[in-house]
Amino acid sequence: MSTYAVTAARVVTCSESAGQGALGVLEDGAFIVDDKAISWVGKRSALPKGIAVHDEGANVVTPGLVDAHTHAAWVGSRHDEYVVRMAGGDYEAIARAGGGIVSSHRQIVAAEESTIREALIARAKRMASLGVTTIEVKSGYGLLPEEELKQLRAIRDAKSDASIPRIVSTFLGLHAIPPSLRDRRDEFLKGATGLLERVQIEGLADFVDAYIDRNAFSVEESRAFLTAAKAHGFELRLHVGQFSDIGGAELASELGAKSVDHLEVVGEAAMNALANAGVFASLLPTACFTLKQEPPPVARLRAHGIRFVIASDANPGTSPSESLPLAMAMGVRLFGLTPEETILGVTRHAAASLAKDDVTGSLAVGKCADYVVWDLPHEHALLQPWGVARTKRVVREGRVIGGSDLAHALK
Ligand code: NIG
Numbered sequence: 489m490s491t492y493a494v495t496a497a498r499v500v501t502c503s504e505s506a507g508q509g510a511l512g513v514l515e516d517g518a519f520i521v522d523d524k525a526i527s528w529v530g531k532r533s534a535l536p537k538g539i540a541v542h543d544e545g546a547n548v549v550t551p552g553l554v555d556a557h558t559h560a561a562w563v564g565s566r567h568d569e570y571v572v573r574m575a576g577g578d579y580e581a582i583a584r585a586g587g588g589i590v591s592s593h594r595q596i597v598a599a600e601e602s603t604i605r606e607a608l609i610a611r612a613k614r615m616a617s618l619g620v621t622t623i624e625v626k627s628g629y630g631l632l633p634e635e636e637l638k639q640l641r642a643i644r645d646a647k648s649d650a651s652i653p654r655i656v657s658t659f660l661g662l663h664a665i666p667p668s669l670r671d672r673r674d675e676f677l678k679g680a681t682g683l684l685e686r687v688q689i690e691g692l693a694d695f696v697d698a699y700i701d702r703n704a705f706s707v708e709e710s711r712a713f714l715t716a717a718k719a720h721g722f723e724l725r726l727h728v729g730q731f732s733d734i735g736g737a738e739l740a741s742e743l744g745a746k747s748v749d750h751l752e753v754v755g756e757a758a759m760n761a762l763a764n765a766g767v768f769a770s771l772l773p774t775a776c777f778t779l780k781q782e783p784p785p786v787a788r789l790r791a792h793g794i795r796f797v798i799a800s801d802a803n804p805g806t807s808p809s810e811s812l813p814l815a816m817a818m819g820v821r822l823f824g825l826t827p828e829e830t831i832l833g834v835t836r837h838a839a840a841s842l843a844k845d846d847v848t849g850s851l852a853v854g855k856c857a858d859y860v861v862w863d864l865p866h867e868h869a870l871l872q873p874w875g876v877a878r879t880k881r882v883v884r885e886g887r888v889i890g891g892s893d894l895a896h897a898l899k
């Protein structure tokens with residue numbers, strides 16, 4: 489068991505009980521790592537004597553980043569439809585014509601479970617190199633019960649790999665209707681609801697998700713499925729308001745969902761409901777950018793006191809990017825998020841939206857030793873669109889899983 493202290497010019501704890509400002513910044517800060525956990529946080533000058541020190545000099549240190557919305561267990565590519573969309577093709581029209589989610593579904597059907605797992609692990613390693621130590625991963629491309637189970641089992645097996653970010657898994661049971669059930673919607677809904685028990689028994693998911701939108705699933709359809717999910721003990725996080733406000737936010741609030749995600753289109757009643765229920769708003773700037781949409785009404789959401797999460801939405805259709813730092817940069821530039829909102833949205837708030845704030849999301853005593861040493865001098869430098877990794881060391885539970893130090897060690 490190794491015990492050491494990390495010291496740096498700026499330690500951004502993202503904790504409410506340490507340091508200055510909303511981000512809990514400790515100038516000339518330090519923390520002690522005891523094997524896999526943090527056992528002490530404070531000023532460098534107050535460090536207990538006699539402890540080994542890793543001095544990170546002028547670099548900034550933050551908690552490991554948490555990407556709270558990804559579809560990272562996909563295989564194949566949708567570059568063909570991307571080009572069509574860039575030439576003016578419409579995402580929803582492509583989906584209605586059998587492309588989009590259904591195209592990724594076909595690629596999942598054709599893949600072995602092990603291929604899906606390996607694709608996810610490779611992707612998670614690349615995410616780690618960008619500073620991410622926890623990712624939420626959804627199913628939702630299997631669509632048919634056995635195929636959803638295959639995708640969920642691939643995610644579960646990747647979970648046990650300690651050399652990649654920690655995985656929180658979500659059963660996205662209502663994402664699209666598979667072509668074979670196109671005219672049998674009720675049968676599909678029955679099948680998805682029936683699968684909940686199996687997913688619970690096999691321990692395949694922490695959360696359940698549904699895509700509530702015009703051209704996706706209605707509030708009534710989602711209500712039945714999500715109520716059953718809650719009865720099976722699942723927490724909820726939902727795709728809401730990507731293209732239209734059909735009442736998904738009110739349903740999410742009523743059912744006590746942890747998060748509603750997208751919200752490009754969200755009205756006043758929806759915002760009131762979210763604020764009253766304390767639901768996180770997970771914003772997905774790269775998806776909004778790729779679809780060339782208007783940003784969500786950030787100022788109004790903020791005025792309602794709704795807390796933000798920022799996520800990559802990594803998927804082969806609307807957000808073909810694995811980069812949470814890119815989503816952060818776009819969140820600031822395109823959405824008008826403040827630096828504090830953005831950084832809390834990928835640390836403490838993201839972890840809380842995943843019910844993992846007892847484990848990660850801030851540098852605090854008792855939390856896992858999940859942290860990033862950036863090759864950057866200040867947390868605000870994280871928000872610039874670098875286009876390349878600026879991580880020196882990415883640590884999950886005391887183990888280096890990414891950054892230039894790991895790359896050198898592997899050479
Ligand atoms: O979050 N819109 C629904 N789901 C995903 C996209 C999935 C896909 O196009 O493959 C999203 O944008």
Ligand code: FE
Pocket residue numbers: 557558559727801803
């Ligand atoms: Fe999504």
